[in-house]
Amino acid sequence: MDDLSHIWEALRDVKDPEIPTVSLVDLGVITSVSVDDENVVHVTMTPTFVGCPAMEYMRSEVVRRLERMEFSGVDVRMNFDIPWSSNRITDEGRAALATFGLAPPAEYEGVLELEVLNNVACPICGSHNTTLRSPFGPTLCRSIHYCNSCGETFEGFKPL
Amino acid sequence: MSNDAALKDLLFRMADDDLIIAHRNSEWTGLGPIMEEDIAFSSIAQDKLGHSLALYTLLETLGEAEPDTTAFTRDEAQFRCCHLVEYPIGGYDFSLMRHFLFDMADMLRFELLESSSYEPLAKLAAKVRGEIKYHVFHAATWVEQLGAKGSEESHARMQSSLNLVYPLALGIFEPSQFEAELAASGIFAGEAALQEKWIAAISPILERSNLRIPAVADPAQAYGGRRGYHTEHLQPMLTEMTEVFRIDPTASW
Incomplete structure (x- = not known):
């Protein structure tokens, strides 16, 4: 080949x-x-x-x-x-998302439970004490979250 | 292929539902009660439009016109959408309840179609179900929030919108003349099977939201859309939706 x-x-x-x-x-x-x-x-x-x-x-x-x-x-x-x-996003891709300020999507096995959106790690301070604000964001692949630790609103790349 | 007529009828129902609800949801752009809801309805509209395009593309492979022609040049009698999706957006309570009842049916329909014997549709179903899951998640969260965790007013408004929307939602499941054929050929389990799954899925969520499903004397009141008989709301919407297209149908965007 x-x-x-x-x-x-x-x-x-x-x-x-x-x-x-x-x-x-x-x-x-x-x-x-x-x-x-x-x-x-x-x-x-x-x-x-x-x-x-x-x-x-x-x-x-x-x-x-x-x-x-x-x-x-x-x-x-x-x-x-x-x-x-x-899950098809590579480790390098996940790191690049974080560099851009987007929380990488949670990896999952089997059926995705959307509850994983509730405690997404904040890309700014790393805290898991975060709240989902909306499963829809500025583009179809992003969600909006709020970090209870550092007080910043951030976007996540949605798990799908 | 002998099942072509049956398959096309199913695809037109689905594609037209998605196109019309996409347009209705997009009418919330700039008007949502809070910014997150504005964005949510606009995003869901974009997803639905994408799903309708994928379905019209399948129809093209079965000999129908290319998607833009199918979407923008038919008149009302040629559409196969249900009445539910045709209604104007009304208040946020009406749109939210419609979104909840429609999207649950939409998600479960694609779930059934993942095992369809028509492989292109099974592949599309496997793809879009994860997207619609977000739509249902969004709708159910708000229905529960406003039904059970809000105020007396929010509960009353959700119940009255359920009373209004539920009978219309039964029109989603208007039986087709091809039910037996679709089931026998393994293309689709059928509207009755879908409705049963839908009732089982919405009931616990509505119960948690302290909302009661109204009794409906005659579900057939909301039938007709699947045969081209529509409410007074569809044609004005189509006229508006196709306004730009009709100025120059050959223009490239």
């Missing part, structure tokens, strides 16, 4: 337009990469939220990045074959 690591590496250059510290690879939205016999590169992406208006922009950014490489064609598709889950 061909070594595709240089493609994955190139895709790390493409960032989430709304959270520019996180690459699409670390966000977990790239589900497959392959190159066919005619040197056409095929990439499959899975949307974070189905209604996320940034997904088409992300897709076009992936196309633009791959067009700068030596392929005879670029084919980037979006489907739900592998549904996105916040």
Whole structure:
């Protein structure tokens, strides 16, 4: 099998337009990469939220990045074959979310219980003494929380 | 495929419900009673719009027009949404109760569809159910808060909106002419099965909220939407929703 690591590496250059510290690879939205016999590169992406208006922009950014490489064609598709889950975010991605000031989503096994939103660690002071203010925030993937320890309002990346 | 008519009917019901409730929820943008609720209704609207687009895209693969054409060029009689989603937003109490009753049904419908024999729909269902879980979580939190932990006034307003919305919500489950076919082919368990799950899911939450489900003499009062017979509220909304599109249907945005 061909070594595709240089493609994955190139895709790390493409960032989430709304959270520019996180690459699409670390966000977990790239589900497959392959190159066919005619040197056409095929990439499959899975949307974070189905209604996320940034997904088409992300897709076009992936196309633009791959067009700068030596392929005879670029084919980037979006489907739900592998549904996105916040568990797909890499450790590096979680750290990058925190750098941006967003609490990383709680990791979970099996069925997600939304009660985990009640004691999200504050990205500013680290306290778990926090309260969910609203499960909806400035973008579809964010929730709003309040830290009872440091008194700051902060946003979290939603577990899904 | 012999089940095409049945499958399309199911997809149109779902897609049209999502599109119309998305538009109604978006009418709260800028008007929410507190900023968090403004954001919540706007976000839920965006999710629903995304779900309707995904469903119209499935319809396109089955031979229907591309999604924008389907969404923006049909007239009222061609829509298959239920009456519940057509009503104007009313007060926050009305919209919240509608959101609670509709989203619980929406979540449970997709839950049933995760095992649909129509694979593209099963995949979509697996994806969107987690999103709708947030909608239900939001609605249930507020229903309980205002029903059981609020004031006498908030309780009274939640009960009167339940009295108003509940009979309309029964229209979600208007049986289709394809029930037997959908069940036999493993596409969808059916409206009756869904309604049963819905009652079981809303009852304990309403009970905790000190709210009583009203008796409904004739559930069929809210039927008709699935056959193209709508309330007086749908066409004016469609006219407004498609106003910009109609100025130049070929414009690219």
